Amino acid sequence: MSTMVENRRQMGITAPPPPLRRRRRWPWKSWLLFLLFAGPNVALLIVFTYKPLLQSLYYSTLQWNIGSATARQVGLGNYIDWFTDPTTAHVVMVTVVFTIATVGGGMVLGLALAVLLNRRLRGRGAARTVVVAPYVLSGVAVGLLWLFVFDPNFGICAALLRAVGLASPDWYNDPQWALLMVIVVYLWKNVGYVALVYLAALQTVPADLLEAAxxxxxTPFHAFRRIVLPLLGPTTFFLAVTTLLSSLQSFDIIQAMTQGGPLEGTTTMMYQIYQEGFQTGRAGYSSAVATILFVVLLLVTFVQMKYVEKRVHY
Amino acid sequence: MAAIVDSGRRRAGKAGSYLWLAAAVAVMVLPLVWMILASFKERDEIYTVPAQWLPASFDLSNYAAALAAVPFGNFFLNSVITxxxxxxxxxxxxxxxxYAVVFLEFPFKKFIFGLTVFALLVPQQIVIIPNYTLIAELGWINTYQGIIVPGLASAxxxxxxxxxxxTLPVSILEAAxxxxxxxxxxxxxxxxPISAPTMSAxxxxxxxxxxNEYxxxxxxxxxxxxxxxxxGLTLLQNNDGVTNWGVLMAGTVLVTAPVLAVFFALQRRIVSGLTAGAVTG
Structure with a gap:
């Protein structure tokens, strides 16, 4: 070994540049650099994400009002309260309906839009831009402008319904119509993103594969089901995870349009966390709901991952 | 014969596609148009049945009222700063x-990266109560740092x-x-300098x-x-119990128009930015 190196030296061949090697001799120097580069970000994550996550778990065992100096230890009391509260079933129902409608509806509509935008049509570039535009707007602004669209007396929705001889539903005061209203607005704002991601994936489907089919x-439908959809598998998985996360976090539209009402008709679990923590002041109870929701979220994501291992072929 | 039928069918399919495309565009655009038109309408033009689309004149009094009711200049400045x-x-x-995760050495590198990415799974709402308590204790309520710092970490x-x-070529870094x-x-x-597309995304x-953070x-x-x-926009919402749609829509236009203008100017970059995460992910 050593003779080989000597031979090389004699032959005038220099050893490979040392910097990469030198680092091993002083690993602490590289470690220190790593801490300088990554440390601030990690510190922020610990202070504002992970520590609060554990704190939230602890708060969920307290009977405590936000801003109050005293708190009482109640163990699992908040959890028992939540599971036995008569409104819980309703809130869970609203959350499930909202989530399935926005995630499932968003993916179906988004895929349909993407297929449409993938055809060789004139003006499809402009159409794509228009479809995505609402996605970059503030959820509050979107909620407020749609509130006027849905105004049962003076909105365009009412005007269109009147034109075909129908009366406008009471979007503002009927809990079920109100839930449909926030779902429609959420879809309007977010469907463009799903369409965009699907469109990018569709453009990678090899045309000769479809020609061969x-x-x-x-038939085009058969080819779509048997060739295109399986190829879109990874994209569908990515969208399922990301749109589920953002749907569960939706707050702006609900806050701007209904504040969780009427009669808690649009109170999702996420909205309940805000309401209990900052409106009714039950911070301990709110933390318990947050913990339950987080556990559910982790479980759902885990199941999605397992499913994808089995079914999606990369 | 078969070819003629086929091309006829294809043409019909194409017409159908254009119809769907037009419908999709209409659904996306009409609410925005309705908002803009309403912002120019006077009170009696808004509260009228059947609804009328066009305002009688492009009257700016709703904008004047919105700007007088709430400090929009401050809102704009605060949004820009944060x-x-x-x-x-x-x-x-x-x-x-x-950079640290890819090019530097550290014993728990994988763990650190995992910690960073896992944060994507923690919704902001889960941690608002502890974070609010911390910011209040620091005396950061109503400050820029109070708005900015808790959301600063990059996942x-x-x-x-x-x-x-x-994906970067090793040769460049070796040369450096x-x-x-x-x-x-x-x-x-x-x-x-060689990462511009990812940076802009x-x-x-x-x-x-x-x-848009709210x-x-x-x-x-x-x-x-x-x-x-x-x-600030929500301050216009319930000023007098009954919503004054004209003023509220003027405020909504003031909030959305700059974003839409930037979006249409940079749409190519924004569109590729939005899909960047999906394509690499």
Whole structure:
């Protein structure tokens, strides 16, 4: 070994540049650099994400009003209260309906839009831009402008319904119509993002694959189901995870349009966390709801990952 | 014969596609048009049945009323300050963290990266109560740092930058190392300039989410002069119990128009920025 190195030296071949090697001799120097580079970000994550996560777990065992100096230890009391509270079933129902409608509806509509925008149509570039535009707008502004669209007396929705001889539903005061209203607005704002991601994926589907299928006599629908959809698998998984996360976090639209009402018709669990923590002041109870929701979120994500391992072929 | 039928069917399919495209565009555009038109209408033009689309004149009194009712100048300034500082620092943190994870050595590197990315799974609402308590204790209510700091950590940016750094040609970095450039110089002089597409993707996504952020400012700001645009807009909502749609829509236009203008100007970049996470992810 050593003779080989000597031989090389004699032959005038220099050893490879040392910097990468030198680092091993002084690992602490590299470690220190790592801490300088990554430390601030990690510190912020610990202070504002992970520590609060544990704190929230602790708060969930307290009977405590936000801003109050005293708190009483109640163990699992908040959890028992939540599971036995008569409004809980309703809030869970609203959360499930809202989530399924916005995530499922968003993916179906988004995929349909993407397929449409992927056709060779004139003006599809402009159409794509228009479809995505609401996604970059403030949720509050979107909620407020749609509140006027849905105004049962003076909005365009009422005007369109009147034109076909129908009366406008009472979007503002009927809990079920109100829930439909916030779902529609959420979809309007976010469907463009789903369409955009699907469109990017569709453009990677090899055209000769579809041509071969057509030559084999496959109908376009059949080819779509058997070739395109499986190829979109990873994208569908990515969208399922990300849109679920953002749907569960939706707050702006609900706050601007209904504040969780009427009769808690649009109170999702996420909205309940805000309401109990900052409106009714039950911070301990709110933390318990937050903990439950976080556990559910982790479970759902975990199941999605497992499913994807089995079903999606990269 | 078969070919004629086929092309006829294809033409019909094409017409159907155009119809659907037109319908989709109409659904996306009409609410925005309705908002803009309403902002110019006088009271009796808004509260009328059947609804009328066009205002009698392009009257600016709703805008004047909105600007008089709430300090829009402050809102705008506050939004610009929190967005520029927040998104700027967030980018820098994402770049340095990704650099460390890819190019530097540390025993718990994988763990640190996992910790960063796992934060994407923690919704902001889960931690608002402890964070609010902390910010209140620090006396940061109604301050810029109170609005900015809790959301500063970069998870999405770190992830995207890491994916990008892993694709960079090693030769460039070896050349930089041979030049004796420090890691700091390597990052800012060599890597940043060749990472423009990823940088702009992360920047645009951060700017959009920072600009539209609502829940956190709602909690830590209650003074009108410290409010950001989305927060201040809601002040117009219930000023007198009954919603004055004309004024509210004027305010909504003031909030959305600048964003729409920037979006249409930069739409190509924004569109590729939005899909960057999906394609690499």
């Amino acid at each position: 057509a030559l084999d006599g496959a | 967005t520029v500082i927040g998104a700027g620092i967030k980018m820098a943190l994402g770049l340095t963290t990704a 999405f940016g770190t992830f995207l930058f890491r994916q990008h750094f892993l 190392a041979l030049d004796g450039a420090s890691h700091w110089t390597r990052l800012w002089r060599f890597i940043v 992360v920047a645009l996504v951060s700017i959009v989410s920072e600009w 829940l956190w400012p709602l909690l830590v700001v209650d003074r009108a002069d410290m409010m950001t645009l989305p927060l």
